[in-house]
Amino acid sequence: MFLFAGEMDCSGPAEPPMTAWEQVAVECVLTAPDGGAPLSGAGVLQPVSQACAEAMGEAIAMDWESFDETPRAFTTAVTPAEIVIGGALVAAGTQGFTVGAALDEQAPATMTARLERFRGLDDLVDDDDAGLLWAPFLADAVDEVHYTGSADYVMRYSEGRIDVGDLDGEEDVGLSAGAEAVLVPQAASFLVHEASHSFYAGHGSCEPLETTPYVWCDDTSDGAYGVGAWWLWTWLGANADRLDEFHCREAQHALYEQCQRIVDVAGFAACAGVEIECG
Numbered sequence: 001m002f003l004f005a006g007e008m009d010c011s012g013p014a015e016p017p018m019t020a021w022e023q024v025a026v027e028c029v030l031t032a033p034d035g036g037a038p039l040s041g042a043g044v045l046q047p048v049s050q051a052c053a054e055a056m057g058e059a060i061a062m063d064w065e066s067f068d069e070t071p072r073a074f075t076t077a078v079t080p081a082e083i084v085i086g087g088a089l090v091a092a093g094t095q096g097f098t099v100g101a102a103l104d105e106q107a108p109a110t111m112t113a114r115l116e117r118f119r120g121l122d123d124l125v126d127d128d129d130a131g132l133l134w135a136p137f138l139a140d141a142v143d144e145v146h147y148t149g150s151a152d153y154v155m156r157y158s159e160g161r162i163d164v165g166d167l168d169g170e171e172d173v174g175l176s177a178g179a180e181a182v183l184v185p186q187a188a189s190f191l192v193h194e195a196s197h198s199f200y201a202g203h204g205s206c207e208p209l210e211t212t213p214y215v216w217c218d219d220t221s222d223g224a225y226g227v228g229a230w231w232l233w234t235w236l237g238a239n240a241d242r243l244d245e246f247h248c249r250e251a252q253h254a255l256y257e258q259c260q261r262i263v264d265v266a267g268f269a270a271c272a273g274v275e276i277e278c279g
């Protein structure tokens with residue numbers, strides 16, 4: 001009888017299988033040693049192991065075949081698949097700012113309502129790291145990431161699917177001030193932007209704006225450009241001094257470009273043009 005009981009204890013009831021995002025937390029280093037984002041200096045990530053790339057690929061349902069790549073270890077994101085995996089790690093990793101800061105009253109209202117849902121589901125408090133909000137935000141919105149290499153867009157979203165266009169600078173999509181390829185913080189802000197299309201409609205005309213060269217814009221900061229700008233602004237505020245000058249300026253440029261696509265930015269702190277100090 002004792003033996004039998006012992007055996008029962010050993011086998012026990014089966015543990016529920018880990019979710020794909022729990023697997024990411026196990027396999028990937030989601031925070032730098034100083035508690036900031038898993039990215040520092042010259043765009044170098046905390047080492048991304050093959051197991052981490054596989055786990056993140058699983059979590060965002062990466063169609064590796066369309067990228068013509070396989071999961072592998074890297075620290076500097078160079079290829080389109082590495083840029084996407086790196087961006088997802090930064091978007092879902094430690095942000096270096098709190099849940100309270102992410103949900104500031106100036107944040108885009110519809111985005112805030114969505115993030116509040118995840119805060120409630122996980123019983124998060126204001127002092128928790130904002131990464132705990134952004135990871136389920138991505139998980140909820142993204143069912144597939146597919147590479148097209150199109151020069152017409154960097155990324156676009158439709159019904160749970162993110163199509164990834166030209167990321168490695170083979171075509172000039174006019175995105176960058178100096179870099180040939182999209183950099184990891186930019187990719188992270190694009191992923192956040194695309195994920196927000198799961199509850200924001202597409203974009204409208206830029207027409208009333210005479211200052212922007214773009215065709216598609218949002219009327220106010222409560223739209224996908226506002227979400228991308230908000231994420232990048234709060235992230236840069238917490239992490240700019242950990243980036244080298246080049247990567248910091250590139251991220252600032254990406255913020256500027258998102259802000260240029262919002263027709264009325266009045267009262268929106270992320271686009272108020274406050275200079276973020278690069279370390």
Ligand SMILES: [Zn+2]
Pocket residue numbers: 193194197203224225
């Ligand atoms: Zn968009």
